[in-house]
Amino acid sequence: MTIKEVCEKYDITPDTLRYYERVGVIPEVTRTAGGIRNYTEKDMGWVQNAICFRSAGMPIEALIEYVRLFQQGDETIEARCQLLKDTREQIMEARKKYDIALQKLNYKISRYEEAVKTGILSWEEEPK
Amino acid sequence: MTIKEVCEKYDITPDTLRYYERVGVIPEVTRTAGGIRNYTEKDMGWVQNAICFRSAGMPIEALIEYVRLFQQGDETIEARCQLLKDTREQIMEARKKYDIALQKLNYKISRYEEAVKTGILSWEEEPK
């Protein structure tokens, strides 16, 4: 699969994909004889993972570290496991903050919807 | 309340608080005669909201827009309501991605934990 096809599939730019490979967020991609990237299923799996974890706020650095450990072979299995657990902790922590924000938003929106109907904007405490 | 006290309360730096005020993420803060910031309860409410929504990934620009609308008075109530709904949509979208990442992580971690015990690292499909 060409870089363009991968980009369309995952809605990402070629620049970003090349950047990910350059810095080590994904391992080096398979190439044609002419040097053009030709993504295999395995390559795509790495891409998919990178996109998924990035979209959950996992920093580039952590992804690079995981790939680095992976490439060092089986003796890094425990380290990789720990890295994933730490990552999970961070994502769960972040998600908690999202939930709190959503609660706040829901409260505000309910007040605003009432205000739009009645013309009266009332807050329990602080007017914001 | 002085800037320092507010910073301690919300675990944020004075630079960030001043930055928020400068760009309009929070409205102008109450000052002493000498020009020193003296945060009222109302000011603190804005600070708390800014921190909460920022931690859920709401962009600075959206927060500025909200404050701008707020300062224009009651005729912007509907616009503010819409902005909050759009924000909620985005945060819920982002949270979905967090959940997907967490599922992936849980699967990987379970495989790794087995590998740590048995020495065998097995994947359903792609080895990653």
Place this chain on the structure above:
DNA sequence: ATACACCTTAGAGTTTGCTCCAAGTCAATG
């Protein structure tokens, strides 16, 4: 074989959101 679209690299530039610095002001204490 010659366009033509698409690919390559190295390296510079951009955006977002802070973070730091210098030079000066304010206020509490001895």
Place this chain on the structure above:
DNA sequence: CATTGACTTGGAGCAAACTCTAAGGTGTAT
């Protein structure tokens, strides 16, 4: 009233994560 420490501003600097540019190579359709 002098010292000390926290506060002020404007503006520069920085880190993360892309994003763009220039100059050139690849591959395929006519």
